[in-house]
Amino acid sequence: MAMSSLTILTLLALCHSSIAFRKFPEGFTFGVATAAHQIEGAWNVSGKSENVWDRLSHSRPEMIADGTNGDIACDSYNRYMEDVEELTYLGVDFYRFSLSWARILPTGRLDVVNPDGIRYYNDLLDALAENNIEPLVTLFHWDLPQALQDLGGWANPKMIHYFRDYADLCFKEFGTKIKSWITFNEPYEICEDAYGDEKKAPAVDSHGVGCYLCSDTLLKAHAEAYHLYNETYRPVQNGRIMISINSIWYEPSDPESAEQVALAEVANQFKFGWFAHPIFTSDGGYPSVMVDNVARQSAAEGLLKSRLEQFDAYWIQRIKGTSDFLGINHYTTHLITGAGVDPIAKSPSWLKDIGAVTTMEVGGDSASEWLRVVPTGFANLLRWCKSSYNDPPIYITENGFSDYGTLLDYGRIKYFNDYLNEILNVIYDDGVKVLGYTAWTLMDNFEWRAGFSERFGLYYVNITDPARPRKPKLSAEYFKELCATRELPKDPRFFEPSFFRTECRCFFLILIVWYVSE
Template sequence: MFVTPGGVLAFRAHFIIEGAWREDGKGLSIWDTFAHTPLKVGNDDNGDIACDSYHRIDEDVALLKKLGLTHYRFSISWPRILPDGTTSFINKAGLKYYENLIDALLAANIQPQVTIYHWDLPQALQDVKGWENDTIVDRFKEYADVLFSHLGHKVKFWITLNEPYNVAQIGHGISFRPGTAPYIVAHNLIKAHAEAWHLYNDTYRAKQGGIISLSINSDWAEPRNPYKQEDIDAARRFVQFFIGWFADPVFKNGDYNEVMKTMIRERSLAQGFAKSRLPEFTEEEKRRIKGTFDYFGFNHYTTVLAYNFKYATIIQATKAETDRSWLGSGSFWLKVTPFGFRKILKYIKEEYGNPPIYITENGISERGEVDLNDVWRKHYYTSYINEALKAYKLDGADIRGYTAWTLMDNLEWATGFSDRFGLYYVNRSDPALPRIAKQSAEHYTRIIHCNGFPNDMYKHLP
């Protein structure tokens, strides 16, 4: 049995599920702007209605209760609470929506796990350079303060940031450009997380009794040629640049790892910069950042094969590919590689002093024709949870809970509604947007009920 004190969960993010994009005083987010720009999102989909969860609290909580979940992770829309991103106006209607959702969850004996920031920066803040402007640190702290003060008496599990790597790297893109923006953004994200953590720790923890950290995402990397030292080194570098970018400052010493600092400095100087494009933390900032966690929130989906790549435009001198024999999914980047899950969980244990781990996202997508007999998802969850079990039982990783991505098919960011990760299918051809259970929903429910694998599942385990 997989004993997880934190329970078994499902997750949803506000923009891709709530809809009600201009209702009750909500401000515009950068994703509202992005989705209304032609050709930015697959099929020109947008989040105006999404799954209409803003109007379907009772219906959605009933699904959660039917699944048997102990916890539900969801995120809060910053512009729904603070329309212009600042505390100049607090939108009471937005707060009331989340109060109602939290109350409905608690009435169903489901504990809320709340993500403060899941990529929906208020457009008004982006208009003044967003995460590239260091004033964002104070704006984020003020936003967190509003949430702690209004919702913290009912919420005992907080996540400051979801996947800051994607905000910095994908959102502000290094790619083949030798720019500074991703590093500045990451720098401010880390400082913003630390300030929110200290605010909670110093002002709210004693009376509210919750825990708080951030959720970091990372693939695992294997060397493309396991007998080639430069590929072995590349795989290690890949992980240090991915998970280490944000984990090392928070979980180690308040600073970036030496591999990142050395390589970025050398490449920056080679490209004509006067100094490294990676900003430096002051000694005071390092002390402020180090140890700002109560657990290690971790999102994981897949593994890659890494190899050395010498062009100066690729900062970590690493590229990645996949093995053709690996099973695919509805997402081009997601290959079914459960073996990597155990390895990266063990890596977290060994690299970061065996912190309590909450797996805050894990799942698989499909595309094309709808088939409610989603055997691929049942196989994925069984295989990946089994590897987490090995990490827990055999490797001694302190795993406290597991979260499936996601409750229902939704707007999967830039790919639109085409990539479907849900345990429930949402029939978008019906204006009522009915949620229809896939077979994986029953499969997941049985895992939850047993807090592990029923006997008849063992024959399917690798």
């Protein structure tokens, strides 16, 4: 019996994710990302002052997995031209990097402006321009000047004004060369992991309290920088400005469980919605489920008011709409297994406030305990953002995979290929407005508390060599072809033989079934 066209299409759909090599839309852009503290080094030279990561890695070296620090890192302060050569070789459209606040303003305030810091970033920007690479610049990527942390850091509302002053100087000094700005990178990590726990510097661990003080200050500081740019600099510089929000995507371990489905939505509101809801919804303010949960937990703790202070009417309006695009950093998916207090949750804490138990037992492994490979979770997050935040234009500002430093990094290539394929799926099948993709990261760098024990780079960096030589991995060749062709590469050398054989088997199985049916 002849096989119907519908049946053939069904078989093709079964292998869709593995053999469909589709082209990215016209105008879609590709880039790579780094961050100042992770690559620059030169931690105490040419006028740069100490930041919170310098303090943590020097005073508590046991908190860094391999005992390394960012003192030299990849030595990009001295070798930035090598970085530009790598970017040019890859053929990227843009380079996302961050400015070191402590290199530009050693005290964190405007009383001392470091001319060498201004010179360094101007030199980098000029080198990028000469090679037709657009800069996408992050104002704050976790490296707060220690002088400001000594005043309370992001738990101090005065930081709103200090950040606005810093942003003002950066817009003034670099704005004619930069058309795309990011205010904050991953506010969740800044607030929960640094002020609600000890996972990130400054490791305050004011669980359930400091994290919410931080988010109040940070969102207001973001809004002030946005309005400053929008009203003063955009008319002259004609750029754009956004925030990059990170999120693990939460899914129910049992999709048939109504309780788990509901709890997964709560967890996503707590994680992503914490910072997206005030900016990207018409209502503004924190998600209602977050407000309710924290208020209920606070009352149960005997507090007279909630640990999560809501914004007043002025700030709700001031924060709403303060991002030209939705920047998304995404790496992985975790599962919700049921209601209750997560076993690792402190009391009080952001995690306890969610009221759900989570697990990482899903997907494939990486070198990072927290990073599970779940491409479909990425697609689900993007669809959720489309429906939750009024169909915003989206830039993927980080996405990447960790291993232990191999040059034949097939795992990273498969990760990129599968996650990029999911981006294509949601663009073409769901109409999600994804406009660009940023790979993390250009080269192996200081991965915060993991040090150099986990490697995310397209280029291998030998940190035992004072010259910090960079060597392209196979993923660099993959990404180079991606940038050149604007479609997912088909070249079998990029895939492990077993992976490619699976691709071929699936394809030829369809051909055989079709031939027999005819």
